[in-house]
Amino acid sequence: MLVKINSIAVLGVDVVRVTVEVNIASRGFPSFDIVGLPNKSIAESKERIKTAIQNSGIEFPSSKKITVNLAPAGMPKEGTFYDLAIATGIVCASKGIKPPEDSMFFGELSLDGSLRHTKGAFLAALYLEDIGLRSIFLPLNSANEAAVFTGINVYGLSTMGELVSHITGKMQLAPYKNAAIDTRSKHVSTQDSEVVGQEYAKRALEIAAAGGHNVLLIGSPGVGKTMLSRMFSGMLAPLTQQESHEVTKIYSVTGKIPPGGSLITARPFRAPHHTVSYAGFIGGGNPIRPGEISLAHRGVLFMDEFTEFHKDIIEALRQPMEEGKVTITRSSMSVELPCRFLLLAACNPCPCGYLWHHKNKCKCSVPDVERYRKKLSGPILDRIDIVCRMRDFELKSPDQNVLSSHDSHGNNSEIKMVIDRIYAAHKIQEKRFDGVGTVLNSEMTNMQVGLHANLSVEAKVLLNRAVESYGLSARSYFKIVKVARTIADLGGAGDIEPPHIAEALQYKTSTL
Secondary structure, rough: OOEEEEEEOOOOOOOOEEEEEEEOOOOOEEEEEOOEEEEHHHHHHHHHHHHHHHHOOOOOOOEEEEEEEEEEEEEEEOOOOOHHHHHHHHHHHOOOOOOOOOEEEOOEEOOOOOOOOOOHHHHHHHHHHHHHOOOOEEEEEHHHHHOOOOOOOOEEEEEEEHHHHHHOOOOOOOOOOOOOOOOOOOOOOOOHHHHHHHHHHHHHHHHHHOOOOEEEEOOOOOOOHHHHHHHHHHHOOOOOOOHHHHHHHHHHHOOOOOOOOOEEEEEEOEEEOOOOOHHHHEEEOOOOOOOHHHHHOOOOOEEEEHHHOOHHHHOHHHHHHOOOOOEEEEOEEEEEEEOOEEEEOOOOOOOOOOOOOOOOOOOOHHHHHHHHOOEEEEEEEHHEEEEEEEEEOOOOOOOOHHOOOOOOOHHHHHHHHHHHHHHHHHHHHHHHHOOOOOOHHOOOOOOHHHHOEEEEEHHHHHHHHHHHHHHOOOOHHHHHHHHHHHHHOOOOOOOOOOOHHHHHHHHHHOOO
């Protein structure tokens, strides 16, 4: 008997429909074969599936010739989520049962017949809704991840036996109901007042959080670059529903949603170490998997000690920063991965870190400083909206009073006001870009800049003079306007005025 079961194949973060065809024949030598370009994890599933069926109290047709085809046969398949589909097909074919119509089967089996939490459940449910299937059977620990979609029936299974009882009519499973999970940022409780002074840098981060602008913090060791950056995720507005789906897809396919997890609503904050590999950062491998820049999609990519990253990794940021996606090409396929992130980088002004220090003498030679600065090329610096030079503290200045009077409990009302302004700016942008695919000011195209960033006559004059004086590129020109648009949004202004342009210029004309 031949039965067909619906399943999927995952290519990057995209999904392709796969039909699991199971045929059990009485003629021929007893065997159990899986064809259709399966990888090692699928090829090894034969013993796992056979043992799971037997330990579930179900007879396995060992005396028959079992052939499983994963169609289309010309596309490579990988993953353990085919276990349940193959096992269901074998049980239905051996017992002469017609499998549930318009259903998908997804999940990894244990030897005792129970189902394990399986990565990719969100993608499977999302694709199920797109192609019009009605039901999905998957592990109970993965059901909450899939049940965010109300247009489908999600059946969470603890064991293979529950599924067999359901399809034979002995027991009727009830659809799983989604339980919302609080995934707010773990950094929300961190107060910006933990960093003493540095109001200039805090203002820069407020603007960056409000408009999604890339930031580079430069300063001597100990001035608060890393602490401010860690605090930054607590300033970000929650993900919109569309953004949440985009981020959850990536975290689902990489297995970073824990058992019982659901939609991700907090913006990601990724902080890879500077020793990260190229594939681990950009994405790649076999099969192709998202890297750190994709895991930071719609969130923050924090690169501490920016100049210590390998130059190839830094230069590879050019296309992702500009287009919000990265294309990884192999001989057999090409995969496009989303990576619309906010780059938050921090570095020292020189190898020893004390080039600008008021007291500690820099020990670097001129060639050392030049080599250090060359690690950040012009094209990379041109893609950074805000460059902020953080000054060190002088104890023989008013900074001494700031340090000694620092309140460890923090100014909660001040940080709340900042977050309220950021959230209000996000609402303005959400209304401004409704229905056009753009989310934040930093993502505006040049045409959208012309539509939504109206400069007063005085602001145009100031900006044109600055472009001529500093020799700024066309990209820098538009980035300044976008930052000024965000500054105006934070102040609730409609048009961009000279003060908005002036503040945006001071961040763009700062240099390493």
